Amino acid sequence: MNSTAGTMEAVIEAINWGAGYQVGNLPLNRNPVDVLNLSLATKGSDGATCPSTLQQAINDAVARGVVVVAAAGNSDASIATSSPANCANVIVVTASTASGARASYSNWGTAATTSAWLVAAPGGSGDSMSTCGLDCNRGVISTINGDGLQAKSGTSMAAPHVAGVAALLKAVNRDLSPARIAQLIRGTSTPLTDSCPTAVCGSGIVNAGRAVAAARDNTPVAVADAVSTELSLRVLSGAGEAGSTAQVGAALSASATVSYSSLSYQWLRNGSPIGGATSQWYQLSGADYGTTIQVRVAAAIGASSRTSNPIKVTAKGYLSLMRPPAATGTYKVKKKLKASIGSWSPVTPSKATYQWYRGSKKIKKATKSTYKLTKSDRGKKIKVKVTVSATGYQTTSAYSSAHKIKR
Numbered sequence: 207m208n209s210t211a212g213t214m215e216a217v218i219e220a221i222n223w224g225a226g227y228q229v230g231n232l233p234l235n236r237n238p239v240d241v242l243n244l245s246l247a248t249k250g251s252d253g254a255t256c257p258s259t260l261q262q263a264i265n266d267a268v269a270r271g272v273v274v275v276a277a278a279g280n281s282d283a284s285i286a287t288s289s290p291a292n293c294a295n296v297i298v299v300t301a302s303t304a305s306g307a308r309a310s311y312s313n314w315g316t317a318a319t320t321s322a323w324l325v326a327a328p329g330g331s332g333d334s335m336s337t338c339g340l341d342c343n344r345g346v347i348s349t350i351n352g353d354g355l356q357a358k359s360g361t362s363m364a365a366p367h368v369a370g371v372a373a374l375l376k377a378v379n380r381d382l383s384p385a386r387i388a389q390l391i392r393g394t395s396t397p398l399t400d401s402c403p404t405a406v407c408g409s410g411i412v413n414a415g416r417a418v419a420a421a422r423d424n425t426p427v428a429v430a431d432a433v434s435t436e437l438s439l440r441v442l443s444g445a446g447e448a449g450s451t452a453q454v455g456a457a458l459s460a461s462a463t464v465s466y467s468s469l470s471y472q473w474l475r476n477g478s479p480i481g482g483a484t485s486q487w488y489q490l491s492g493a494d495y496g497t498t499i500q501v502r503v504a505a506a507i508g509a510s511s512r513t514s515n516p517i518k519v520t521a522k523g524y525l526s527l528m529r530p531p532a533a534t535g536t537y538k539v540k541k542k543l544k545a546s547i548g549s550w551s552p553v554t555p556s557k558a559t560y561q562w563y564r565g566s567k568k569i570k571k572a573t574k575s576t577y578k579l580t581k582s583d584r585g586k587k588i589k590v591k592v593t594v595s596a597t598g599y600q601t602t603s604a605y606s607s608a609h610k611i612k613r
Contacts, residue, residue, distance in 0.1 A: 243369035245362035277361035279313035301329025307400035320432035330359025393427030405432035435508030454523030492598025555594035
């Protein structure tokens, strides 16, 4: 390892050596540690699960009474994606700000990680890469490579607060197990000021005074149940609840509430995301006819999500006439007229057929978009009927205005 990075193998060796196990040719550590602080994290896909070799090293250390503390990570993502935060038997530390709220960069827990020993500690109010002078109130005063101190932000700054409290508890009673120390720290913590759920940010912010007093007096403490982000969802159509079926053209809206965090939306067609359909509202299009529509709503923090009940689009929509068809050209015998389909909503028709009329009667074989006037049209009124269709919409027709042909 160097001052900024290293390998997982080196981390495992450090844990084993710190706990008093023989590591290769290194001299045996005859003064094993009571607490290990792991202000580090894997990156990328390597952090998808806790590596078995890392978990074994942690288990071996805990078996010797060593308390293992790990930073949650600084990616504003689930702790499940970062090791050692996603390992068992580890006190995982999220970061809080100077005001006692969750730090925006801090990783967080989910409903799937409620078994984690999760707690918060001051990590600084800047982003996870920010630094400032020693008089700065946004960061945590930390040692830096070489000599000196600097105010920094990150869960790597938060974790040592908890490791320090764990050491104090060991000083009070060396027989305390890692599990009991985790319970004391979490059970005496102070709630965050932004009401971050306990399964997301942890039981609260570490409180050294309360934890030491509870250890000294052997006070029973209880850790509050882990509560994840709560999310509710309804799909509305018009002024009421959407049913199990719908018609093309209907406007749907997702009515969602969340206890903590912001929300994102993704509408689904037959279970697959609809491109660009990421707002709270969605209007059923012709492409939806005969399919099943749902919306998935997710909380940005806490990884909580809900998918609505399926809505089957069983009825075709209606094309609305915005501007009638027109027959343009010179209304004289031997001149050609051309029909336009007019303007329709909510979509432009994909297909059109034509029928020209002389008065109220169809003109035989006059079924193209153009029509050449004949002697039979003299003194008669000519118009065109345009029949349009579009995928997912009912076929409908409209007439142009009738024009009298000069004799």
